[in-house]
Amino acid sequence: MMIIMNIGSIRRESNPMTAIPSVLITGASTGIGATYAERFARRGHDLVLVARDEALMESLAARLRQENGVTIDIIRADLTQPAELATVETRLRDDARIGVLVNNAGTAIGGSFIEQSTDEVARLVALNTTALLRLASAIAPRLAKAGEGAIVNIGSVVGLAPEFGMTVYGATKAFVLFLSQGLSLELEPKGVYVQAVLPATTRTEIWERAGADINTLSNVMEVGDLVDAALVGFDRREPVTIPPLPDAGQWDALQASRQAMLPNFGNAHPAERYRTVA
Numbered sequence: 001m002m003i004i005m006n007i008g009s010i011r012r013e014s015n016p017m018t019a020i021p022s023v024l025i026t027g028a029s030t031g032i033g034a035t036y037a038e039r040f041a042r043r044g045h046d047l048v049l050v051a052r053d054e055a056l057m058e059s060l061a062a063r064l065r066q067e068n069g070v071t072i073d074i075i076r077a078d079l080t081q082p083a084e085l086a087t088v089e090t091r092l093r094d095d096a097r098i099g100v101l102v103n104n105a106g107t108a109i110g111g112s113f114i115e116q117s118t119d120e121v122a123r124l125v126a127l128n129t130t131a132l133l134r135l136a137s138a139i140a141p142r143l144a145k146a147g148e149g150a151i152v153n154i155g156s157v158v159g160l161a162p163e164f165g166m167t168v169y170g171a172t173k174a175f176v177l178f179l180s181q182g183l184s185l186e187l188e189p190k191g192v193y194v195q196a197v198l199p200a201t202t203r204t205e206i207w208e209r210a211g212a213d214i215n216t217l218s219n220v221m222e223v224g225d226l227v228d229a230a231l232v233g234f235d236r237r238e239p240v241t242i243p244p245l246p247d248a249g250q251w252d253a254l255q256a257s258r259q260a261m262l263p264n265f266g267n268a269h270p271a272e273r274y275r276t277v278a
Contacts, residue, residue, distance in 0.1 A: 020043075020044050020045055021045065021097065021098065021099025021100055021149065022045060022046040022047065022048060022071075022095070022097040022098045022099065022100075023036075023037075023040045023045045023046070023047055023048070023098070023099075023100040023101075023102060024047075024048040024050065024088075024091070024092060024098050024100070024101050024102070024139075025037055025040075025047065025048070025049055025050065025102040025104060026050045026051070026079065026088070026102065026103055026104050026105035026131075026135065027050075027051055027104040027105035027106065028047075028049035028050055028051045028057060028060070028104070029049070029051035029052070029053040029056035029057050029060070030051075030053075030056060030204070030205055031202075031204035031205055031223055032104050032154060032199070032202065032204060032223055032226065032227060033049075033051065033102070033104040033105070034056075034060055035223050035224055035226075035227040036102050036104065036227055037049060037060060037064060037072075038060075038064065039227055039228070039231055040100075041064040041067070041068040041070050041072075042068060044068070044070065045070065045100070046070050046071040046072065046097065047061075047064070047070060047071075047072045047073070048072075048073045048074075048075060048091065048095075048098060049061060049072060049073070049074050049075070050074075050075045050077050050079075050088055050105070051076070051077070051105070052076065052077070052078050054074065054076040057074045057076070058074060061074055075087060075088055075091065079105050079126075079127055079131035079135075080123050080126045080127050080131065085131055085134060085135075088135060088138075089134055089135060089137075089138035090138075092135060092138040092139040092142075093138050093139070093142060096142070096146075098139065099143065099146075099148065099149040099150070100149065100150045100151075100152070101135060101136065101139050101150070101151045101152065102152045102154070103132045103135055103136060103151065103152065103153045103154060103176075104152075104154045105127060105131060105132075106127060106128045106132075106154065106172075107123075107124055107127050107128065108124070108166065108169045109121070109124055109168075109169070112165070112167075113167045113168060116168065121168050124168055124169065124172065125168070125172060128169070128172035128173070128175075128176070129172050129175045129176070132153060132176060132179075133179065136151050136153070136179070136183065139151065140183070140187060140192065143187070143190075143191075143192045144187060144190040144191070144192055146191075147190060147191035147192075148191050148192070149191075149192050149193070150192065150193040150194070150195065150234070151180075151183065151187075151192065151193075151194045151195070152194075152195045152197060152230075152234065153176050153179065153180045153194070153195070153196050153197070154176070154197050154199070155173045155176035155177045155180070155196050155197060155198045155199075156169075156170070156173040156176075156198055156199055156200075157198045157199065157200045157242065157244070158170040158173050159171075159172075159173030159174035159175075159176065159177050159198065160174070160177070160198070173198075176196060177196050177198065177240070180194050180195070180196035180239070180240070181196065181239065181240070184239040188239075193237055194239065195230075195233060195234055195237075195238060195239060195240075195241060196239065196240045196241070197230045197233070197241045197243070198240065198241065198242045198243075199221065199226050199230075199243060199244070200219070200221060200243075200244040201219060201220050201221065202220065202221045202222075202223055202226045203220050203221070203222055203223055204223055219244075221243065221244060225243070226243050229241070229243035230243060
């Protein structure tokens with residue numbers, strides 16, 4: 001069945017992958033990444049888990065092997081370190097069994113922009129954008145050549161909302177969304193599915209690392225609910241999945257409004273409203 005994907009909509013017909021590829025998941029020791037590992041293992045996928053905490057991954061892997069009979073490899077890597085990132089890139093390029101990449105690793109920091117140190121901000125950008133980009137770049141050519149596979153990038157609704165006051169974090173997640181949409185347009189005709197998942201507040205350890213108490217926040221989604229919803233979008237082949245959004249028509253309207261502006265970006269002269277009055 002041919003699926004014609006329009007980046008303006010988040011509703012799609014189901015077209016699950018016919019093969020059972022291995023899945024490489026970053027940030028796989030806890031939270032969203034660990035839950036993705038559980039869900040894909042239940043579906044019979046072999047896994048490659050990537051994170052900094054090897055002990056937590058070993059514990060998770062042992063349980064999932066026993067429960068599901070799948071093969072699980074572990075790569076201990078800090079994706080902000082070029083040499084360790086390169087190890088994961090090499091695995092993605094060379095291991096033809098890996099057909100799905102879940103780009104989940106990410107971090108956040110507390111405080112306002114002027115309170116955050118330059119080094120902290122640089123590390124945030126390196127993990128949330130550069131590492132994600134390099135891993136997608138490592139696997140995409142091989143998937144395109146094979147004519148199948150998937151890249152799942154975990155973004156955030158914060159990337160749509162500068163009003164939330166998480167300026168740098170939100171900017172990195174806006175990058176994730178734009179990159180995912182662009183890759184979807186490029187790679188879908190080659191048989192490669194790209195999904196951006198945009199969680200809202202979800203009960204993960206990222207809040208503690210940012211210095212926030214998750215128990216003081218309202219409308220917190222449980223991580224299992226988030227990943228299960230994201231996988232519904234995955235099976236439907238949605239290019240953008242926003243689990244907390246009740247009305248998909250709101251996203252469609254936002255995309256339609258943006259796309260309506262596109263023809264006006266090609267004018268050779270400034271708009272009348274910017275012309276100097278003599």
